[in-house]
Amino acid sequence: MFHPSIRRQRGDSPLHVQLYDRIRQAILTGTLPPGARLPSARAMAQEACVARGTVDVAYARLTVEGFLVTRGAAGTFVTGALPLPPRGASLAPVQPQRAEPRAREALRPFRIGIPAVAAFPVSTWSRVLGRHSRRARAADLAYSDSCGDSTLREAIAAHLAVSRGVITHADQVVITSGFHGALGLMAQALAKPGDQAWIEDPGYFRAHSALLLAGLRLAAVPVDAEGIDVARGVALAPNARFAFVTPSHQMPLGMALSLPRRLALLAWARSSGAWIVEDDYDGEYQYASTPLPALKSLDDRGLVLYAGTFSKSMFPTLRLGFLVVPDKAREPLARVANLLHPAPPLALQRAAADFLGEGHFARHVRRMRTLYAERRAALLRALDELGSPYLQIEHATSGLHLLVRLTGVRDDAVVAHAEALGLAPGSLSLHQASPAKERLDGLLLGFAALPASRARDAVQRLARAIELARQHRGKET
Ligand SMILES: Cc1ncc(COP(=O)(O)O)c(C=O)c1O
Numbered sequence: 039m040f041h042p043s044i045r046r047q048r049g050d051s052p053l054h055v056q057l058y059d060r061i062r063q064a065i066l067t068g069t070l071p072p073g074a075r076l077p078s079a080r081a082m083a084q085e086a087c088v089a090r091g092t093v094d095v096a097y098a099r100l101t102v103e104g105f106l107v108t109r110g111a112a113g114t115f116v117t118g119a120l121p122l123p124p125r126g127a128s129l130a131p132v133q134p135q136r137a138e139p140r141a142r143e144a145l146r147p148f149r150i151g152i153p154a155v156a157a158f159p160v161s162t163w164s165r166v167l168g169r170h171s172r173r174a175r176a177a178d179l180a181y182s183d184s185c186g187d188s189t190l191r192e193a194i195a196a197h198l199a200v201s202r203g204v205i206t207h208a209d210q211v212v213i214t215s216g217f218h219g220a221l222g223l224m225a226q227a228l229a230k231p232g233d234q235a236w237i238e239d240p241g242y243f244r245a246h247s248a249l250l251l252a253g254l255r256l257a258a259v260p261v262d263a264e265g266i267d268v269a270r271g272v273a274l275a276p277n278a279r280f281a282f283v284t285p286s287h288q289m290p291l292g293m294a295l296s297l298p299r300r301l302a303l304l305a306w307a308r309s310s311g312a313w314i315v316e317d318d319y320d321g322e323y324q325y326a327s328t329p330l331p332a333l334k335s336l337d338d339r340g341l342v343l344y345a346g347t348f349s350k351s352m353f354p355t356l357r358l359g360f361l362v363v364p365d366k367a368r369e370p371l372a373r374v375a376n377l378l379h380p381a382p383p384l385a386l387q388r389a390a391a392d393f394l395g396e397g398h399f400a401r402h403v404r405r406m407r408t409l410y411a412e413r414r415a416a417l418l419r420a421l422d423e424l425g426s427p428y429l430q431i432e433h434a435t436s437g438l439h440l441l442v443r444l445t446g447v448r449d450d451a452v453v454a455h456a457e458a459l460g461l462a463p464g465s466l467s468l469h470q471a472s473p474a475k476e477r478l479d480g481l482l483l484g485f486a487a488l489p490a491s492r493a494r495d496a497v498q499r500l501a502r503a504i505e506l507a508r509q510h511r512g513k514e515t
Pocket of ligand 1 (some may be wrong): 150151216218219317321347348354358477
C-alpha cells in the first residue's frame, strides 16, 4: 500500500503540482477534514517519495490559496472554516491512474508471508503505544466505535490517497482484525449461505478455506499471465456474488492484474451486481517498476471492497487491517461489526494512527523495501549458483516470496524433507483450488525474514531436500 504513486513521466505535470492536486482533492472531498493536521514536510516527502523541497512548494501554494494554515511548531493544518460539502457526499469520479506455525517455527527460512520482524522498530512502536496506554482518559476505557477509531480511519484514508490513488472518506474505512477479520465480516454481512464466489486458481488457500467455512460455494477461475481470467469466470459463474482477487501481486504466482482485465472485472461486477474484494496484502513491496495503483482507484461505481492489512507492512501479530467499503455496503458491515466483529483494542488503533501520522510507518516501509530488495537478490544469487536442473526460477519483482517451479519431483515431498531439515518453504500445489486440473509443482520461498548472509546455506539445505525427495521417489517407482 505504501509506495510512490507520484512519479514524473513524460508529459506529466511537475511533481509539486501533482502533490498539490492530490492534497487539494483530499481536502475538497473531505478525506482531509477542516482542522486536520498534515504530516510534516519531511514525513510527507518520505511518504510520497519526493524531495522535501517539492512538498514545501506544494504546501506553500495550498497555504497561499487558503487550503492550509501553518501554526509554527504545531505544524500545518487544513483551514478550519472551509465551506465544504458534508462528509459522505458523493465523490467526484476517481480518475483512472495508472495450518499455523508455532512461534519458534515461524521464523524458519522460506516461511511465506512473514516480514522482517527482527527489523521492526519495536522501541518506537512501544513508545507510541505506551503513550496511548498511559494517557487513556476514562472515556477511552469504555466501549469504542466498533467500525474503528476515527483517528486511525482518518490516517488510513489520508495515507491511501497519497500512496495508492484511492480517494476515500474516513467514514468509508472499517478497521478489522487483519485480512482474515475482514473476510469474516464480509461473509457475515454481505453473503447468504450458498452464494457463489469467484476465487483465483491457484490462489490464497487460507482465504478459500475461510470462505468455505462461511458457507460460500467457490468457483475456481484460472489465472494466466495477466491475472484472473475474467472471461472464464463469466463463463463458469456469471451470477457469482463475489470475486476475491489479489490484483497488485497475485497470490501465489506473483503477476499484477493487467489493465484490460481490471476493466473487464469491473464491467462484469457492474452488470451482475457482484462485489469485488481486492486483497492488497503486500502491494507496497515493488522492487523494479512503478506499480499500478490499486484496482479500487478505478472504481467509480462502488463495486470494490478494498482490504488492506498491516501484517506485512508492520507485523502479523498486530492483527490490524482495514476495509474501504462502498456506501451501500457500509450499513450491513457496521451492523455485523457491532454485533460480531468489533474493532481491535482502542490503544492499539490510536498508536497505529500516530505511527502513520508521524511518518514512522513510511520510514519503516521504505527501509524494508531496500532490505527486501537485497534479500531477494541474495536468494536469487544463491539459486543461480546452485543451478539445479529441477528448479526454474520465476522472476516476479514484487512481494515477499519467490516462486520456483519444480520438474521431476513433487512439491509436497520436497516440503516434507525441507521441514525435516529446518526449512519452511510453501508448496504451490497447495494453492490449487481444483484438484482435477494439471498439477502445479513449485515452491514458494519467503525471503523477507531471511538475512542475505543465510541465503546460501538455506538454498543448500533446500537442494538436499530435493535430492532426498527424488531418491525417495526413485525407491517408490
Ligand atoms: C494473499 C494474502 N492475503 C492476506 C494476507 C494477510 O492476512 P492477515 O491480514 O489476516 O494477516 C496474507 C498473509 O500471508 C496473504 O498471503
